[in-house]
Amino acid sequence: MSKLLKSGEQATSYASYKRSHTWIENSLAHSDEEEGSGFDWKLVRMFFPYIGQYKTPAIWSMVLMVVYTLLNLLNPWLIGLAIDNFITRSDLVGLGVLSIIFLVVNIAMWQAQYWQVWTMSWAGQQILYVLSADMFTHLQRLSLSFYDHTQIGRVMSRLQSDIDVLEAMLSSGLLSMIGSVISLIGIIILMLIMNPGLALLTFVVLPIMFVIAAFWQKHAQNSFRRTRASISLVNSTLQENISGMRVIQSLVREDRNRAEFDDLNAYNRDTNVESSKIAALVLPLVEVVAALAICLTVVYGGILVSQGHLLVGTLVAFVLYINRFFDPIRDLSQQYTQLQRAGVAAERIFQILNMKVEIQDDPQAIELPKIKGDVEFRDVVFGYNPERPVLRGLNWQVKSGQTVAIVGPTGAGKSTIISLLTRFYDIQSGAITIDGYDLRQVTQKSLRRQVGVVPQEPFLFTGSIADNIRYGRLDATDEEVMRAAEIVGAHDLIIQLPDGYQTPIRERGRNLSMGSAN
Incomplete structure (x- = not known):
């Protein structure tokens, strides 16, 4: 009886093994990655x-x-x-x-x-x-x-x-x-x-x-x-x-x-x-x-x-x-x-x-001057897959100094709007402007230097807290670093840490509590 059970287990294991091999082969065959x-x-x-x-x-x-x-x-x-x-x-x-x-x-x-x-x-x-x-x-x-x-x-x-x-x-x-x-x-x-x-x-x-x-x-x-x-x-x-x-x-x-x-x-x-x-x-x-x-x-x-x-x-x-x-x-x-x-x-x-960079600066792109912050979406159509648009004919305007909350169910396009505002993706039609400048007509670096995005899940890099704050501006002074932390309400928390702004951060902030990392 035990031999029969063992034989049955081996047969089941072998069948599972063959099924998994078939699944892996299919996974590779339908992968977006072309193998050499x-x-x-x-x-x-x-x-x-x-x-x-x-x-x-x-x-x-x-x-x-x-x-x-x-x-x-x-x-x-x-x-x-x-x-x-x-x-x-x-x-x-x-x-x-x-x-x-x-x-x-x-x-x-x-x-x-x-x-x-x-x-x-x-x-x-x-x-x-x-x-x-x-x-x-x-x-x-x-x-x-x-x-x-x-x-x-x-x-x-x-x-x-x-x-x-x-x-x-x-x-x-x-x-x-x-x-x-x-x-x-x-x-x-x-x-x-x-x-x-x-x-x-x-x-x-x-x-x-x-x-x-x-x-x-x-x-x-x-x-x-x-x-x-x-x-x-x-x-x-x-x-x-x-x-x-x-x-x-x-x-x-x-x-x-x-x-x-x-x-x-x-x-x-x-x-x-x-x-x-x-x-x-x-x-x-x-x-x-x-x-x-x-x-x-x-x-x-x-x-x-x-x-x-x-x-x-x-x-x-x-x-x-x-x-x-x-x-x-x-x-x-x-x-x-x-x-x-x-x-x-x-x-x-x-x-x-040899892969083409999809988002490229226009040859005639200019440096975006210092902005006030007037944002406008005009007849914007966008989809991660162009055949299935997420946003269809979106029109809205935000004046400088306004605070706007975008609400909606999951998948409605809230994060997509923010990604488009920093031109992580290009729209299929319409226009997005800041102070009247079409985002496609300004350089990406000059745009992203002036538009700050705080993601839902922050990513902390290995280094000190100060290194992470000045990650996008290496020439920022210590005073500017502390001022930035005060604006987001993090200063009081940081100074309570043993080394303050020089507290070392492990990959993705794993040595901090979830609340501190966020």
């Missing part, structure tokens, strides 16, 4: 302005990569030379000289590699620094409509995890790919020079590699897309739950939210396992093809050596070159995995950077 689809040369062109700022270290790194690669190609040739010219003839002096040359070549190679890695890592960090700064700046310029339909956790995912993926690519992966290509070309040339017949025999296996690459790429892009999307979904859920912890605990939602997060976490785990499985598949296949090429070369080369048409050292060097030939292919297969992940991450990042 993989590497695209357009993304490389988008990176050019960033790479161009640090082109000198990037060029030096590339030169050092070429030097390292060419020096690395000398090793098999030197070994073959040692066998054919010195070891078989017992020429210890010549062997000693060649050993010193071999050592010098490798020391130079190691030095080139060290400086190449360091230079590119430095340049990569600088590029990512500028990219992150551009993203942060652009996010601050994006209109509130963007944040109305975008989960903050997904934005954080792009700022953090997607940037981390690009960091790995820029710091090492990109130049390693270039080095692998140079190495591959150099080895092909050397093999053709040494023995065209053996070289062509080695190249017979290349069509197999192309088939493997085509098969792998088809499955890899979709897998990596789902992986990046699942990370975004997990991050957005974490952010939402942490921000709403007070509500979650008050409604005793901990168990339910944990179950939902377990489903998301399991989906994220499975997509990562799937990506790892696909990434792990290509390398063993390359090893099998490499073993086949070496086997063919040793058999055919052994026949040539036995017939006196090929020296033993040349065959050894050739086998080493075949190993080197497949080394860059192995590296490229791994780097291509990294490239696909970076392509997905880069596309997601540039989707934000």
